[in-house]
Amino acid sequence: MSTEKFDAIVVGAGPAGTSAALTMAKGGLSVALIERGESPGAKNVFGGVVYKWPLEEMIPKFWEKAPIERKIIDHRMVILGKDSGFSVSYKDDYLGMETRGGFTALRSRFDPWFAQQAEEAGATLVTSMPVSEVIEEGGRVVGIRAGRGKENELYAQAIVAADGVMSTVLQKAGIRGPPAAEDVAIGLKEVIELPSDTIESRFNLKRGYGARLDYLGSVARGKSGGGFVYTNSNTLSVGIAVLLSHLLELRCKPYEILDEFKSHPVVAPLLEGGRVKEYQAHLIPEGGLQSIPPLASRGVLAVGDAAMLCLYPEGTNMAMASGVMAGKTILESKKTGDFSIQRLMLYERLMKESYIFKEHSRKKNYHNVLTSGDRFNTDYPDAITEIMRNILVVDGVDRGTKHAAARKVIRDKVGYVRVLRDLYRDIWSALPW
């Protein structure tokens, strides 16, 4: 690669970077999309659900051609007790039409397909190229370097940092450091193979349609964590996430938590007979609003996980939406020929008015709930188990007495005031819906 100059360099061909590159390439800009994996997706891990928005805005009717595993029609939320589970589920074929309820995907298939759309629009995709340095001039980043020597340098008018939660670009540019242990969870996932018929009968699904099961409560030994089982065509994506700062308190290995989740009596039967095909791990931004770094700084626009925009359970859509806005910002700069740092601040303004910031503001208490919310991981699950066991066992004790006992459990384990406060505020930060 020579020392060419592009309108924009996008580092990272994940959902954020590819969205930015696609948006700019469609607008006629010269864009380099740089990826460290030998193909996009080779280094990437996620749970498995991609949402219709904003992908559809970039690729109308994508569901006719994208590598979709299953269209989600069944959303189940399960609160795990130690040996029990309390679930709420919503199933609706409407959600399966045009992937309204999202779809499962595997990154090694989805990311290359998505990046190909950017290439077809005119972006230059460069794979197997880990960016290791940024090139600075007059207080702004003007290029990137991958390895040593001039031939590994690239220059552009604007740089998009789409290189994920450990962002090399933002760290090298001094825009943020590595994330703090309170601000990231470690996610572990196994891809477990099962025949598609088995998946359909076990999860009560029609061919091609899928379920997502999100588990809360007693997943990570009383600490903040969650689990998931998502259905793919002929595999399940099964995983857990636990806040790194809580893992440090637990002093246990993250895969012990995964193994406990997989052998939980509510989860294990779903996986029975399956063969593990891959074992993966990745960090997940969980810091919420307060962890978002400067979005437009020193000629660098931060998008997706690099900007810590992931907000459980939505990450890919936040990444794509921010990528589109960064792309639009740079398109505006190109139109006016003004790539000044001030002009690039448009990105921050667009972001502040967007779905992303509305959601982050709504869930501004999320991080607090995660770090201090033991009641969500222990007290509530325990209370639910105790109450449900008592109520569902018909043993000659009248329901009036049992309901009184249930009220006592709530009072003793959590307290009415806290329940009310949680219902009013914190629970909406903790739930996936």
Added chain:
Amino acid sequence: MVNPPSRKIDERLYVNRYNVHSENHLHVDQSKCQECRDKPCTFSCPVDDYVWDPELKRLTVFYEGCVECGACVVVCPYHKIALDYPPAGRGVNFRFG
């Protein structure tokens, strides 16, 4: 180096696809490891890449199974771990992801 002892984690990792690079991409400055109380790298890594040898008083780093997640960098209280991504296509290559 002599063959590393087989570890339990290897059973878990054999399903993954790696294109192992000849050089270790995990750079650990071990100057603080002895005084590091919990040695969080030794339990936080999802593939057990860090093993403390209490006799030699040093870490052995098994970079071959690394899935490049970054957890070790985040948890080291002395910021002594640097993860330099392996070059061109090396390291882990997820077949599913």
